[in-house]
Amino acid sequence: MSNKLIxxxxxxxxxxxASCGRRGDPVAITPYREVGVxxxxxxxxxNGKEYLRWGMPAGKDFPAEALxxxxxxxA
Structure with a gap:
């Protein structure tokens, strides 16, 4: 009886x-490529730490996913 309960x-x-998930071909993630210099x-x-500061290129309206x-x- 206890073997059946286990x-x-x-x-x-x-x-x-085993039934979790969805079958299908793997899909590669495409990175966002329109990033400015x-x-x-x-x-x-x-305080002994190095900080970097920069500005975004002028005239470019970047969507949120680019930032x-x-x-x-x-180097």
């Missing part, structure tokens, strides 16, 4: 877990 929930969980890059040091983040590489 086996039934295990089989039920296995069936439910940073102008007027300046740096300053404050989600940035990456700074060390």
């Amino acid at each position: 086996l039934i929930p295990c089989v039920l969980i296995l069936v439910l877990a 940073v102008k007027n890059l300046t740096t300053f040091t404050k 989600k983040g940035f990456v700074v590489f060390r």
